[in-house]
Amino acid sequence: MILSIENLHASYGGSLILQGVDLSVRRGEIKALMGRNGMGKTTLLKAVMGLVPPRSGRIVFDGRPIHGMDTHRIAACGIGYVPQGREVFDDFTVMENLRLGVLRNPRGRRDIPPEIFDYFPILDKRRHQRAGSFSGGEQQMLAIARALAARPRLLLLDEPSEGIQPSIVDQIAATLKAISARTGLTILVVEQNVDMILELAATCAFMEGGRVVQACDVDELRADESIMACHMSV
Amino acid sequence: MWDIGIQLLHSLNYILVLVLVAMGLVIIFGLMRVINMAHGEFFLLGAYTVVLTSQRGLGFWPGLVLAPVIVGLVGMVIEWAVIRHLYHRLLDSILATWGISIAIKQLIIIFFGPAGLMIKPPLPQSVHILGLVYPVYRLFIMGVSVAVIALTFYLFQRTDFGLGARAVIANRDMAAALGINTRRMNRVTFTFGSALAGLAGAVMAPLMSCDPQMGLGFFIPAFLSILVGGAGALSGVLVGGAVVGGGDSLISFLFSPVTAQIVVFSLAIVLIRIRPQGLVGGRRHE
């Protein structure tokens, strides 16, 4: 078990959003986190990253409790984070964005791993262009590449498919799946796009009212439409 | 010939000093979203470091080296004791640093007395350039200012530290999520910004008589330069400094120092009102 969250409570903007979340992700697993808007999915990722201070409960990563730690020390434990809306640094070039990903490594080991450019060749071609000039899909790839640059063991993704054409979504899903298969990267992805989930994830969990209410394998999901309907319909 | 040459040199001199003072201020404001109202008093501490070393017989040069170090340390302590608790309370950081500026001013009065103090000029010679007599020391000040400004630009544009700092300026949370220690970055930035103010004070000290009230005289034009130029990018300080500093010295010559201050401040306020994001543009920091 690489990441386990036990009875996590957290508030954001003055209101209590996470009301006792229990979730665990096994090493190398790709888990999707689903649920209607406002169920606390994004807040959960932010809580794991320490961007939202948890009120109570535990978060253990690779055997080490990380709840309450500073965000930068959580990241240094080997967690990559791709926020909702990607948040690439528009004014910086592709190389500068990627270099930011490795800044946390000690001075000697700050070169960007070559395989990043194999995963996303487009970044290699336009490496000195401003990230702001990229399309939504390209920016998403850059954000993921930036998170992978420090070779994290866990990657958190917040709605990567948002605002991106389907072809790129499939491409990203395939690439992530290949990376995870080859490097044992664990991925927790918050996502609404069913196709992506079916393509990428192995297991999934549903959140409602600030808690994880159900977990299942993606195959069950594929078979039984009703699960999806009850949790996702508005 | 006499006046155009001197006028240009004087304007350049005042602009560079203003930019040197404003540089520290804009880094702190840009990166930490903190307005350091005590920046003028850091300038003051730098000047009085040189006064102290002169009084103790060590002379000017050790003071010039010591000033940024001492004032940087003072900045670090203040960041740790006060600023650290006020990151998300911008207005309170203005008031808290304002209180600190009052305290520092009084400490200077207690240790050095309220009267103006002079120090022996380190480079008393004058030099003949463009057919006119110009003090060597003012050329030295310009040299130091240009060097430090260039160093700061290099540090922020070309180094890993600079990249990290600019990232924190652009998006603090994302930078933290990438593993950048934003708290250490704040401490380093505040220390560096304070050291710059200390250096500016030390450099200017021999030119004039130092008195405990002089901090404000440099703080307000420096801050207006930032607002006029735009706090978004470092280059904003250069543009703002040129407008405020150039305007002040030009009007001082054409009319009088009193008129200059009134006109330049009023111009700055109108500019800030029309272009809140500053002449250089970029997102307005709110």
Add this chain to the structure above:
Amino acid sequence: MGSKQRWIAVAALLACVLLAFAPPAVAGKKPVKIGVVLPLSGGFEIYGNLGVRGAKMAVAEINAAGGVLDGRPLELIIEDNKTDPKTSVEKAKKLILRDKVVAVMGPVSSAARDAMTPVAVKYKTPLLYGIDYEGGVCNRYVFLYSAIPDHDMDKMVPYMGQKYGKTFYVFGYDYVWPHKMTEAIQRNVDKIGGKVVGVEYTPFGVKDFTPTIQKIAKSGAKVLMLIVPGADGFTFIKQFTEFGLKDKIKIVALASDENYLTALTPQQSEGIFTALPFLASLDKPEAKDFVARQKKMFGNDVVVTWATCSHYGLVMLLKKAIEKAGTDDREKIIDNMGDLTVTVGNGPETMRAKDHHMILNMLIGKFTGGKLVVEKDLGRIVPSDQCKGKDLQ
């Protein structure tokens, strides 16, 4: 910060306030109190400190000789007006109403004096002013132990015009004294057929005078009348020297005195002129004796200037007036203050009853070789009647 600590903090603060309102305790034999409102900060502190030392020496000598009115000691209560008129008014009121002083001595700037005068008149307390000024004050409650244009400018302008050239530039602080002195200078320059080629005023606290220095250099003036005393004046002279203009243009620094020797380097003070009723280097027995007494009381490196003498003289005049009046009643003291003569540092000096101004012996001084020496002894000068015939209202 629990609420308990807050309550303790609030209680402590209120206790301080109540303590502060407690009336001051009464000392032994009832002293005759003299209030002093002089700048100990804010720009004119160099003159304030001189005045305080002059007054302190006078009081010490008077008390040593048995005080006034059958043995009552004189007591100085000193307040810092921070060179600012508003603070001067507040401190004057405090001295008169709370400390019940028989007279208020000070301030330095004409601005502060004009602000304090209505307070002296309202509360009927004599104001003893000891600094050279622009002349023209005619007030029953104000006594001026001061050199005025009749003493200095009327002599200085012809002297400089004849010796160095008749084109003048005036540069001064932006308040009443420099403005009025400019008028006096203009009057005298016209009288000798000279020309004032430029006049400029500056606020307090300017740190870089290059634009002004530029204008002076360009104006072709031969003599600069500098009316910027104190710290800003040092900054100006320092920068003026660095621009190499000191040998081309002679400086007359009004109100400059021995303080300039400690603040400026010999190279910076070289060749500057001043007009004062007293110089520490004056070769007269009373001058040597006065300087020796100051050194005995305040240490060997104490600076002694005309401002020390004028405030010493004021206390001596006050003592004589109290003795003559036989009471510490302020109105009677005022009536007896006129036509008294004292010798301090440069011959007999008389306070005239008709306009409360002084008849003084004047000197032209020059800064040279790191010393301030007598350039010319102008002897006894009787100023014109500052009340111009009207009686003192």
Add this chain to the structure above:
Amino acid sequence: MSNAAARTLRAHPLALQLVILAGFALFPLAGDDYLVVELTQYLVYGIFAMGLSLVWGYAGILCFGHAVFFGLGAYVMALVSKGMVPGIGGALASGWAAMALAVAVVALFAVLLGYFLFYGRLSGPYLGIVTLAISVIAERVAIKWYYIGGYNGLTGIPPLSLGGREIIDIVPMYYLIASFAVGVYLLCRRIVASPFGTIVAAVRDNEDRAEFFGYNTAYYKIVIFAVGAAVAGLAGALFAVVTEFVSPTMIGFGMSTEVLIWVALGGKEVLLASFLGALLVRAMESFLSDVLTYYWFLILGLFFVACVMFFPRGVFGRLLAARPMATGAKAGGAGET
């Protein structure tokens, strides 16, 4: 007694308010002349502090140059009552007319300034720095403008007269100023407690949300800014009458800093707390500063920092809060925009 005044008195612990009122009413009988003169001046500073409390505490506008309005009121009062304003003489130059004119001029100036500032969406730090620069400019202009006395300022400002008799003696002057203080306090309480005041508090707490409800926030900020300025202008005019002297230091940056400290220490969110803050700091300054000399301002500066960090509601703020803050104990105090 009008409805609002009754409600405010009920809202306050009645005993506390009456005690303070009685204390001030009886003070002249106990204190000697000097203390009464000093307290009269502190009462004027108290009114000035209430003006800033309205703008900063209730409307969340950090005005770093509030002394501009105080000084302007003093100067207009002095110039008009000394008949130095061409075209305004005779009856109009009488004390009371001059005072009304002073308040009107200050209010008008504040409206213009407010329009300039708030429609430019200047807020928070930018507003602070711009108002600071404005107070420095005002001081420079006052020093340079020789007609209005320049650096020397103006003396000999005629006193007010009531029923034919000039109010010049110490005790009548005290009661005149005290009655103004009570009047201004009740007026401000009425404004704050009114529907208008509630909207202003809403604008302070969350300007965007107030805007969503259709309130033109700039308009409300300008009005409260003008009211706070007018109160400061009135204080300035009273100060000119009490001290018979006006000088550039009253309009500049120094005085702006002092009032900021009084209100911060007293408690910016509660009018009475700001008022008492001014009295407390000025009283301690006058009596302790000759004991502590230079150390006094050092202590004041550090105490100011402590107040900003730990006591956002000031020394008296919590003590005198009329009702528990409507918005609950929000972190960071009310001044956050």
